[in-house]
Amino acid sequence: MNVGGAPAIDRRRVGWWLVAAGVAGIVGLFLYSFVGTFVLGLFVYYGARPVNRRIQRVVGSRGLSATVTLLFIVVPTLALLGYAGFVALRELTATLDSGTVTLLLNRLPGDQQTLAGVARNFPQFVQQLGDMSQFRQALQTAAGALGTLTTGLLHLTLALAFAFFLYRDGHRLQAWYRKTVGGRDTAAYSYLAGVDADLEVVYFGNVLTVLAVTLGSMAVYNGYNVLAPSAVELPFPTLLAVLTGLATFVPLVVGKLVYVPATALLAWRAVQADGSLLVYPAGFLVVVFLLLDILPQSVVRPYISGQTMHEGAVLFAYILGTALFGWYGLFLGPLLLVIVVQFANFVLEDLLWGRPFSPLPTDTTGLGTDPRGAKADTDAGADATDGGSNPDSSDAADEAEGEDEGKG
Known part of the structure; x- marks a missing residue:
């Protein structure tokens, strides 16, 4: 029985490894397709994580602290930087020659040429809206700039959502890694x-x-x-x-x-x-x-x-x-x-x-x-935020116990 059963067990294991490879390929495809969005989300997460931890100690809720961090810290900062970038882009296009500007803008996502044209000739663009003969051209320019802004806002929204879930549920991901891959x-x-x-x-x-x-x-x-x-x-x-x-x-x-x-x-x-x-x-x-x-x-x-x-x-x-x-x-x-x-x-x-x-x-x-030192800081932060009034840690523990019972 053991001799006959061993090949079947090996075949099942090989089959599951093939499934795991397929799953890894799917995840890799998504990460490759949206790599800029994910790394921007990581930057937002790590860039404001110390602030988020301070807020979390005050409000006692991961979800609320994540919302407050993004709405009142991250978004206003990004909006101010976006305005600065727009003004700087307008000044850049007025300073450098068109070839250098094109070389720089090609490293940015979307149709930055249209956006740069609107920034450089904004007064003329407004005047064109009042001239019916040039209204169609101005509308096409505006559509191109709107498409670029929409693409940028989509990536930014996804990055902020990614950072939000890391703030709220990152401790569960850490617990899964510690249990599945390796302990402390x-x-x-x-x-x-x-x-x-x-x-x-x-x-x-x-x-x-x-x-x-x-x-x-x-x-x-x-x-x-x-x-x-x-x-x-x-x-x-x-x-x-x-x-x-x-x-x-x-x-x-x-x-x-x-x-x-x-x-x-x-x-x-x-x-x-x-x-x-x-x-x-x-x-x-x-x-x-x-x-x-x-x-x-x-x-x-x-x-x-x-x-x-x-x-x-x-x-x-x-x-x-x-x-x-x-x-x-x-x-x-x-x-x-x-x-x-x-x-x-x-x-x-x-x-x-x-x-x-x-x-x-x-x-x-x-x-x-x-x-x-990093693990000590992590453990201290987890003890400070998972105890008392915060039910997230107990919920995660209950879910983990339920999964263990089901597997048993």
């Missing part, structure tokens, strides 16, 4: 804990520092133009603010790549107009040096999160990821970097030397978060 004292769990902690550092620490510098630059640059005479006004302030934020990715140099040449231009204009106007470029340099350079590097970035990844590696991950994958490479590049670094920390050395896999990191690299 296994290399599999330690690897995932290290990846999880480093993604929060990279997204919440580095990217949100860039966003903070961008918004601060918008306020400083546009505020300077309000106070300064027209002879020493800063050209394209919103575009320069976006570039200043992006320059924060560069270690040590940071915003100096933008505001130093801008100050030199203002000084040259002041000398050409009236030497007494040099006080405005000097004041501009002092303010931006303190608010957009010293403050972010010495206060904002260390306060947001400690740096566990090499700055140069993170810089190349952002740049090469964007160059290779397009707009979503800004978020996918750091994700791939974290996965590779933590693999080297946990798996590579034991795999090469044939040793048993250990939940402790090796000395292969000095990068990445130590999972022992």
